[in-house]
Amino acid sequence: MIIYLKKEISENEINELVQALKNKGYKIFFIFKNIVKIDGDLNNFDMTFFKKFSCILNFQKLNHPFYLVSREYKNDDTIIKIKDSYIGKKEEFTLIAGPCAIENEEQFSKIIFNLKNLGIKFIRAGLFKPRTSPYSFQGLQNNGLELINNFKKENNLLFVSEIVSIEQIDKLDKYVDIFQIGCRNMQNYALLKAIGKTKKPVILKRGFSNTIEEWLLSAEYIMLEGNENIILCERGIRTFENYTRFTLDLSSIPLVKKLSHLPIIVDPSHATGRWDLIEPLSLASLACGADGLLLEVHENPKNALSDGPQSLKLENFEELLCKLNNIAKTLGKEIK
Ligand code: PEP
């Protein structure tokens, strides 16, 4: 339950209220000075209790443990502004595309040149790759930062890259426009809190073993520290199915839209691990109400150092763009 207090409230009034709630056995958390979250067994809560406290303006029952990311806190959709672009506008659908990882200057410059020619503004480019096997390519790491910088200056593009530790925040901040928190770090609460203290837009991927509630609670960690610029990303969850790498949970899109004001994008590349399923699932994500896509595209997927089997070739990406445009038109949206 959330209790809204008057703006002007004395220490005494707060103390009295807190003591009375504690006596009833409730846990109290001040989200802001005048917004209090109380937890405990609220089934038999006697609402007349509130009448005794003139400092209380209103109260609201919640059906879930998160608040700041919920529609109860903010009914209007959150739109994230990144330089001159937006993610989360009702009339837009954002494409973020690029290779799983930056491999070398030649690979990176070719893919950027081609994606830019296709009108892509947001580039995904992994530097720190949290791979399942320690023997797999781990990304160029710090050595790739200058590459991003050079392309940024020349091309006026926006870059998304994964951040895996708190120490990287200051360094990456200068080069990257949107931080990505990968599925393996969705519950790295120290990292979430540290990113919450910045104002940097952040893509928060759903952990592959996490429920929607756990995912939204992770977003709540970020927001509680003051950063509202969160973009949720559905990237598939682990099920018993083996034909795909994970199972894309399309139902999370309309569900998250009901529960939260935050924008949600979809990553069908990591969800399926198969380039041949990207097109139908991308179209379905758009039709389901997602705000955009995060896609892996590679010049030569066969030779990619990571995630080649799930990377689209440029020609397939171009075809997909065409089909997305058609559906977007019907939905009154524009592909950005
Ligand atoms: C990625 O986008 O490069 C990535 C590693 O994704 P995920 O965290 O969803 O596995």
Ligand code: MN
């Ligand atoms: Mn990848």
